[in-house]
Amino acid sequence: MSTATGSCLCGAIRYRVDGPLRPVVACHCSQCRKTTGHHVAATSAPADCVTIEGEPRWYRSSDSAERGFCPTCGSNLFWRRPGHLSIWAGTLDTHPDDLKLASHIFCADKGRYYEIADGLPQAAQDDPALALATRPG
Ligand SMILES: [Zn+2]
Ligand SMILES: [Zn+2]
Structure with a gap:
């Protein structure tokens, strides 16, 4: 079982993740852009595989989801809804070598000041096949 920390x-x-991390997905939606200042690069793990130390503050950003950040330094760290936790990949300290950016979602909402030119799959909105599946194993 792989372990990651951040x-x-x-x-x-x-936090510590004891279990598989999903490949990293870049989310270009307006909420991710507003909360981070650019776009998000997020991995995820089953919520019961993640141990969080300290007290993130949780901002309810929609009917179904909350965004977690540090109340002291303001770092954005997490996005969660029941049973699911996304982790901003830039906050990782250690992770498996094979963790890579794999796709882009909400490309229809992306900022106009940049282009997505890495050749990875792009979805105009959410795409469960690209974004929500946790890598098996
Ligand atoms: Zn987003
Ligand atoms: Zn902090």
Whole structure:
């Protein structure tokens, strides 16, 4: 079983993932852009595989989801809904070598100041096949 660790900028929030990480998905929706200042690059793991130390603050950004951030340094770390936790890949300290960016979602909402030119699959909106499946194993 693989283990990954990460934290916010100031270290008040730390986390450990004991289990598989989903390949990284870039989300270009307006909520992700607003909360991070650009777009999000998120991995995810089953919520019961993740141990969080410290007290993230959770902002309810929609009827079904919350975004977690450090109340001290403001780092964006998590997006969650029942049974699912996304983790912003930039907050990882250690992770398996094979964790890679794999796709883009909500491309119809992307910022106009950049292009997506890496050749990876793009979905105009959400795409469960690209975004929500946790890598088996
Ligand atoms: Zn912090
Ligand atoms: Zn998004």
